[in-house]
Structure formats: C-alpha cells, structure tokens
Amino acid sequence: MIIDINFVGLIVASIMASAVPLILASCGELITERSGVLNLGVEGMMIIGAISGFALMTVTGSLIIAVFGAMFAGVLISTIFAFLTQTLITNHVATGLALTIFGIGISAMIGKNFVGIPGKEFPVLFEGLKDTIPLLSPILFGHSIVFYFAFALPFITSYFLKKTKIGLIVRAVGDSPESASNQGINVKFVRYACILYGGAMCGLAGAYLSMIYTPQWIENMTGGRGWIALALVVFSTWNPIKILIGAMIFGGLTIIQFHMQAIGVRIPVQFLTALPYIVTIIVLVVISRDSRKIRLSTPSSLGKSFHKDN
Amino acid sequence: MNTNLKISNVTKIYPGCVANDNVSLEFNSGKIYALLGENGAGKSTLVKILSGVVIPDEGKIYLNENNLKLNSPSDAKKNDIGMVFQHFNLFETLSVFENLIIDSDEKREGIREKIESIMRKYNFSIDLDIPVLNLSAGQKQKVEIIRCLMRNPKVLIMDEPTSVLTEQETSELFLSLKQFSEEGILIIYITHKLKEVMDLCDEVAVMRRGKLVSVSEIKNENIESLANKMVGQNLKIIKKKKVKTSSDQLIKITNLNFTSEDPFETNLSDINFSVNRGECLGIAGISGNGQSELFQVLSGEIISDKNSIEFNKNYIGDLNPQERREYLMAFSPEDRLEQAAIPQMAIFENVALNNFKSSNFFNNGLINENKIKEHSKKIISDFNVNTDNIELKSQFLSGGNLQKLIIGRELITSPDLLICFNPTWGLDVGAINYIHETLIKINEQNKSIILISTDTDELLKLSDKISVIHKGKLSKIMNADEVTSEKLGILMGGAN
Numbered sequence: 001m002i003i004d005i006n007f008v009g010l011i012v013a014s015i016m017a018s019a020v021p022l023i024l025a026s027c028g029e030l031i032t033e034r035s036g037v038l039n040l041g042v043e044g045m046m047i048i049g050a051i052s053g054f055a056l057m058t059v060t061g062s063l064i065i066a067v068f069g070a071m072f073a074g075v076l077i078s079t080i081f082a083f084l085t086q087t088l089i090t091n092h093v094a095t096g097l098a099l100t101i102f103g104i105g106i107s108a109m110i111g112k113n114f115v116g117i118p119g120k121e122f123p124v125l126f127e128g129l130k131d132t133i134p135l136l137s138p139i140l141f142g143h144s145i146v147f148y149f150a151f152a153l154p155f156i157t158s159y160f161l162k163k164t165k166i167g168l169i170v171r172a173v174g175d176s177p178e179s180a181s182n183q184g185i186n187v188k189f190v191r192y193a194c195i196l197y198g199g200a201m202c203g204l205a206g207a208y209l210s211m212i213y214t215p216q217w218i219e220n221m222t223g224g225r226g227w228i229a230l231a232l233v234v235f236s237t238w239n240p241i242k243i244l245i246g247a248m249i250f251g252g253l254t255i256i257q258f259h260m261q262a263i264g265v266r267i268p269v270q271f272l273t274a275l276p277y278i279v280t281i282i283v284l285v286v287i288s289r290d291s292r293k294i295r296l297s298t299p300s301s302l303g304k305s306f307h308k309d310n
Numbered sequence: 311m312n313t314n315l316k317i318s319n320v321t322k323i324y325p326g327c328v329a330n331d332n333v334s335l336e337f338n339s340g341k342i343y344a345l346l347g348e349n350g351a352g353k354s355t356l357v358k359i360l361s362g363v364v365i366p367d368e369g370k371i372y373l374n375e376n377n378l379k380l381n382s383p384s385d386a387k388k389n390d391i392g393m394v395f396q397h398f399n400l401f402e403t404l405s406v407f408e409n410l411i412i413d414s415d416e417k418r419e420g421i422r423e424k425i426e427s428i429m430r431k432y433n434f435s436i437d438l439d440i441p442v443l444n445l446s447a448g449q450k451q452k453v454e455i456i457r458c459l460m461r462n463p464k465v466l467i468m469d470e471p472t473s474v475l476t477e478q479e480t481s482e483l484f485l486s487l488k489q490f491s492e493e494g495i496l497i498i499y500i501t502h503k504l505k506e507v508m509d510l511c512d513e514v515a516v517m518r519r520g521k522l523v524s525v526s527e528i529k530n531e532n533i534e535s536l537a538n539k540m541v542g543q544n545l546k547i548i549k550k551k552k553v554k555t556s557s558d559q560l561i562k563i564t565n566l567n568f569t570s571e572d573p574f575e576t577n578l579s580d581i582n583f584s585v586n587r588g589e590c591l592g593i594a595g596i597s598g599n600g601q602s603e604l605f606q607v608l609s610g611e612i613i614s615d616k617n618s619i620e621f622n623k624n625y626i627g628d629l630n631p632q633e634r635r636e637y638l639m640a641f642s643p644e645d646r647l648e649q650a651a652i653p654q655m656a657i658f659e660n661v662a663l664n665n666f667k668s669s670n671f672f673n674n675g676l677i678n679e680n681k682i683k684e685h686s687k688k689i690i691s692d693f694n695v696n697t698d699n700i701e702l703k704s705q706f707l708s709g710g711n712l713q714k715l716i717i718g719r720e721l722i723t724s725p726d727l728l729i730c731f732n733p734t735w736g737l738d739v740g741a742i743n744y745i746h747e748t749l750i751k752i753n754e755q756n757k758s759i760i761l762i763s764t765d766t767d768e769l770l771k772l773s774d775k776i777s778v779i780h781k782g783k784l785s786k787i788m789n790a791d792e793v794t795s796e797k798l799g800i801l802m803g804g805a806n
Contacts, residue, residue, distance in 0.1 A: 171408075
C-alpha cells in the first residue's frame with residue numbers, strides 16, 4: 001500500500017483542527033484556575049459561545065461581529081459566575097455546575113430558530129501556499145485565524161504566567177489569597193478578571209465549533225468537550241504546554257478511531273470511542289508524575305472562597 | 311530623621327467582643343517597643359489596624375503629625391509602615407525572588423542587586439531562586455523582613471516573630487532588630503513572651519481584654535511585674551516536684567520507621583525509646599521536623615509494624631487509635647478543632663466519639679444519650695470546663711476550655727499513658743497553668759506521658775527525660791535536669 005504523503009498531512013491538520021476548541025477552552029480555564037477559582041461551567045460557556053456566534057453571524061452577516069460577540073457572550077455568562085462566587089461567596093462547584101446546565105438550556109432555546117440554517121464560509125489564511133511543501137503545507141497553511149491563535153495560545157499563556165508581572169500576581173492569588181490581600185493585591189479584582197478571561201476563551205472555543213469546524217447549529221453541539229477541557233487542565237497539572245500535548249492526543253485518537261471504524265477494524269466500537277479519553281488521561285498522568293512539580297504548579301487555594309474580614 | 315507614630319483613641323468592635331477599647335499610644339524611633347498581652351488581648355487587632363488590614367471603627371493614626379488614612383495594606387506600605395505577620399504572608403509555591411518582587415514596581419535586574427545588597431548588609435544568606443516552601447521558618451521570616459526593608463520603612467512591626475524560631479534564630483533576629491533600630495527604624499515588637507521583652511525592648515505597653523493597661527520603661531519592670539500586669543492577677547508558679555520514677559517499663563518503641571508518600575511530610579527513621587511508669591518524656595523540636603508524623607504513628611492514625619510498639623507487654627503497632635485506647639492509651643492531638651474534636655458537633659457528641667466497650671454509650675446500635683450526657687457532665691465538672699451547656703457545639707468553646715474538655719475526655723478512664731502534642735499551643739496563661747497542673751498530677755498518680763511540644767520552657771518544666779527530634783530522627787534521651795534551653799536549641803538546629 002502506498003500512502004499519499006499529502007493525505008498524512010491532511011489527517012494531521014484535521015487532528016489539529018479538532019484540538020483547537022480544547023486548547024482554547026483549557027487555556028482560558030487554566031488562567032481562571034491559576035487564580036484559585038474552579039469554574040466547572042466550561043461546557044455551558046462554550047455552548048453559549050457556539051449559539052451566540054452562529055446567531056450573530058446569521059443575523060448580522062458579519063463574521064467579525066459574530067466572533068467577538070461570542071467572546072462577549074462568554075464574558076457575560078462568566079460574569080454571572082464571578083458575581084455569585086466572588087461577591088456573594090457561593091460554592092464554586094455548585095455554581096459552575098449550575099452555569100453549565102443554564103448554558104445548555106438557554107442555548108437550546110435561542111437555537112430553535114437556527115436549526116438547519118447553513119453556515120457561512122470562514123476565510124482562511126495562506127491559501128495560495130497550500131501545494132508548495134509536501135506533507136507540511138496542509139498542516140501549516142489554509143487555516144482560519146482562530147486556528148493559528150489557538151496554537152500560539154499555550155506558549156503565550158506559559159510566557160504570561162512565568163515572565164510577566166501580572167502573571168506573577170495571578171499565581172500569587174491562586175497560591176494564597178490571604179497573603180496576596182495583605183500585600184495590597186485586590187484579590188477579588190484579579191479573580192474577576194481571570195474568570196472573565198476564561199469566559200471569553202470558552203466563548204471563542206464555542207464559536208470555532210459552530211462557525212468554522214462544523215459551520216451549523218446543532219443542539220448540544222459541544223458534546224462534552226467542555227468537560228474534556230476541564231480534565232486536560234487538571235491532568236496537565238496546570239501546564240499550558242502539556243495541555244497542547246493532551247489536546248493533540250485526544251483530537252488525534254478521536255479522528256483515528258473514526259477512520260478505524262470506517263475501515264472496519266475488528267475492535268468493539270464502544271472500546272474505540274472510549275479510547276481517546278483513556279489514553280489522554282494515562283499519557284498526561286505519566287508525563288506529570290513528579291509530585292514536587294505538581295505541588296509547585298497546583299494553585300493551593302483552588303476552589304476555596306476568599307472572604308476578606310474587616 | 312526622627313519618626314513619631316501616634317495612635318489616638320482607636321476603637322474596634324467585633325460582634326460580641328471589643329478588640330480595642332479606646333487605645334492611645336505614642337512611639338519614637340531609636341527605641342524598640344514591646345506590645346505585650348495574652349491571646350485575645352487585642353494586640354494583633356491593633357497592629358492589623360496599623361498595617362491597614364483592619365479598619366478601626368473610631369480613632370486616628372498619625373505619622374510625624376500627618377493623619378494617616380489606612381484603608382488597605384498598600385496604604386500602610388505607601389506610608390512606610392512595614393509589617394511581618396505571625397503567619398507568614400508568603401506564596402509557598404513561588405520562588406523567593408518572585409515573592410520579593412511582587413509588590414515592587416522596579417525593573418527585575420535592578421531589584422536583584424538591591425536584594426543582594428540588603429542581604430549582604432545584614433548577613434542573610436538565602437537562595438533567591440528556590441521555592442519558598444523549601445525554606446526553614448527562620449529563612450521565611452528573613453524573606454519577609456527583606457520585603458519590608460526593600461521599601462525603606464520608617465516603622466517595622468513584628469507580630470510574635472519568635473513562635474516558630476529556634477533559640478539561635480531568635481538571637482540572630484534580635485541582633486538584626488537592634489541594628490535596624492540604630493539605623494533609625496522604629497520597631498514595634500508584639501509578643502506574649504516576657505523574657506523576650508526583657509532581653510530586647512526599651513519600652514513596654516501591656517494590653518488586656520482590648521484595653522491598654524500600662525506603658526512603662528523596661529528598666530522599671532521585671533518578669534513577675536509584667537506577668538501580673540498581663541494576666542491581671544498574681545500568677546501561681548507551678549513547679550514539678552522531683553519524684554523518684556520507677557524502672558517499670560510501660561511503652562517501648564523499637565526500630566520504628568515511617569516513609570511518607572507525600573514529599574512534604576517528614577520521614578521517621580529508626581525511632582527507639584522507652585518510657586517508664588510515672589515518667590514524662592518530652593520531645594522537643596522545631597515544628598515540621600516529624601512531630602506530627604511521630605504523633606500519628608504513636609496514636610495509630612498511621613499504622614506501623616506490629617512489633618515496633620510494645621505497650622504493657624502487648625505488641626500494638628498494627629492497631630488503630632480506638633483499639634489502642636482499649637489498652638489504656640490516650641491521645642491529645644495538636645489540632646484541637648480538626649483532629650481532636652468535631653467543630654459542628656455538640657460537646658456530648660464529641661465525648662461519645664471515645665467509645666469504649668465498657669462505657670455502654672450505644673445499645674444495639676442506638677445512642678444511649680442519657681449515659682453520654684451524664685458522662686459529659688462529669689468531665690465538665692472534673693476538668694473545670696467553663697460551660698454548663700453540654701449541647702453547645704464544640705467550635706464555640708474557647709481554646710482553653712476545648713483543650714480541658716479533650717484532656718478530660720481522654721483522662722476520665724484513667725489511662726496508663728497520655729500522648730499529647732502541643733497541648734497548650736495558643737492558650738492563655740490561666741489555661742496553660744491548669745493543663746500543666748493536670749499533667750503533673752498524672753505523673754504523680756504513677757501514669758506516664760509522652761509530651762511532644764515546640765515550647766522549650768514547657769518541656770523543661772514538665773519532663774523527666776527529654777529527646778529532640780530533628781528531620782525525623784530522635785537525639786539520645788537525656789535527663790531533664792542535665793539539659794538547658796540553650797543545649798536544646800543547638801540540638802533542635804540539627805547539631806550534635
């Protein structure tokens with residue numbers, strides 16, 4: 001059997017495309033969690049982003065308004081979460097779960113009128129270079145701007161956390177909000193900002209799904225990707241580069257198991273469908289075994305409410 | 311330049327408690343001031359007000375005649391007031407350098423030089439690039455002090471700074487503080503340790519129940535006069551009578567090892583000791599050197615090899631705490647509200663947690679409430695717990711009353727051995743005295759005690775024999791009358 005080298009390139013590109021929403025949502029949630037806030041509403045924020053992006057695209061016809069609108073919708077719904085958990089000091093876990101249920105419900109309601117409407121074509125970059133280099137061309141060229149942004153994001157996030165003053169403050173707040181507050185850092189403000197940023201990234205991840213990856217609206221179209229994104233953050237031990245690896249493995253196995261099913265490999269379908277989940281977790285657990293490093297990168301105050309007493 | 315700090319008529323009221331009642335004080339640079347008081351006297355609240363963490367209900371603060379508005383910690387910093395808290399305000403997972411630059415606006419390169427020059431000047435040696443969680447308590451405190459010095463403070467406030475330090479680290483700290491004072495920084499030193507006040511300070515202000523009770527110069531005071539001012543009554547001085555201890559061995563630990571899976575716990579290696587009837591064995595050490603692991607191994611929270619613990623001629627290393635209690639061992643853990651008692655449960659329910667077969671608290675799986683309540687009332691009256699409501703949730707008891715309840719619960723069945731871990735930690739002088747008397751009484755009844763404590767004075771007062779734990783290893787066991795606190799300090803620091 002001769003394998004067409006460009007075909008391999010195309011498969012890699014499709015794996016990368018399926019990893020994009022996971023990377024975006026995980027990197028957003030990573031910043032939120034590094035500030036000590038556990039937001040389990042990722043799935044809800046993604047689906048809100050998906051319907052907002054698709055609806056705005058259909059109504060206004062503008063892709064730019066749609067993308068930024070989806071991010072704004074993510075910010076808006078995460079503001080609810082921030083207000084509840086930071087101002088009213090509610091429990092992070094319960095509030096996050098409520099946010100997901102709320103997001104799925106309201107997106108289905110808004111989405112009623114958008115089922116069956118075809119999406120618009122999203123412009124891609126470097127299309128002219130598509131046939132220049134064998135293997136690499138389909139991987140490197142001809143993708144949407146969101147795609148390139150997603151693959152730069154883990155590196156930007158890593159740089160932000162390690163090298164910038166604001167990144168340092170985010171980590172400090174996640175390590176000990178009490179100490180941070182006594183140092184004159186406005187803990188609530190930092191946590192609000194991180195929650196809202198996480199919301200924006202989840203909104204963008206949702207918009208990518210409904211506008212670029214599969215340009216249409218289907219009820220519940222995030223299909224559990226929000227939960228996978230959450231798991232990636234934890235199993236990567238809050239390390240953006242490992243999120244990238246995890247998202248690629250997950251995306252890769254999802255695509256490959258589809259192809260295996262299509263070819264008719266004699267492995268039970270249930271096992272093939274479960275494979276990406278199992279392998280991703282095993283790989284991330286193995287590469288993140290060093291318990292010292294885990295202790296150093298885990299936000300110590302994760303999920304704990306902070307209340308300043310005066 | 312001379313610095314003058316004035317606190318004028320400061321009042322802070324919390325629900326159910328007046329933390330500061332119309333306090334006025336004045337400080338001038340060039341002197342070291344002590345703010346002395348028991349736990350809950352209001353001294354911590356007062357310094358939190360000075361550092362902007364707590365906002366007073368009434369009153370004003372003046373620095374060099376300027377009225378300061380301290381609404382947040384950054385206001386205090388802007389006005390050159392530096393503060394080193396009792397519980398360190400450090401970020402454990404960040405590096406020392408990151409901890410130091412977090413509230414500074416300067417460029418990274420410049421700051422590193424500045425930090426290094428401060429460290430050279432005061433002879434501090436700390437690796438700037440390791441995470442803070444790898445530092446000793448004394449080093450962490452130095453990081454806090456450097457952080458204050460970086461801002462060239464006019465006022466430096468130290469809140470109970472020696473509670474986690476060794477003898478040597480304490481004298482190093484005192485030298486540094488004297489140096490700062492000579493350089494014109496106004497030092498306010500908060501403590502409840504009288505000896506430190508006498509050794510270090512020039513003037514002392516004593517607080518009691520939120521009120522300022524006296525301001526005086528150290529040269530006019532002595533330890534007894536300060537103690538009486540602090541407590542408000544004449545203190546009974548407790549001393550253990552030296553009795554001849556028996557040679558009848560009660561508990562013997564042989565080659566006990568414990569390896570933790572958590573890298574931030576301490577491993578215990580090769581623990582060997584024995585305690586005779588009527589004896590108190592004190593185990594000294596700086597916190598975090600394996601005391602809590604040792605307590606857990608002895609109490610059965612961590613199970614070890616069956617033969618490693620021999621108690622009353624039985625091998626009990628593989629038994630859990632309740633099974634060990636049936637053999638007449640008793641335990642008083644360090645953390646009163648997490649390990650020893652359940653905060654949300656009533657006093658009598660907490661008593662019922664020590665469920666002996668003989669006590670009949672339960673009949674066929676049903677709670678025998680009358681029996682438990684009767685038993686609880688006996689504990690409360692025998693052990694002087696200051697409440698008559700046994701349905702009160704244990705979280706509402708003061709530290710002293712809770713500790714009396716726990717000790718009472720353990721002792722009411724007259725066990726042969728009591729193992730306690732920091733039994734007087736954070737208690738006021740009255741409660742400490744009561745607990746010490748109780749422990750002495752146990753020894754007089756020919757029962758034994760293993761006392762794990764970070765308070766050297768307490769150990770010297772109560773122990774017959776003393777050993778020191780350092781990095782999970784015990785030093786050789788010494789007779790208490792042959793050791794001094796200086797010698798203990800050296801062993802606690804890891805020297806032989």
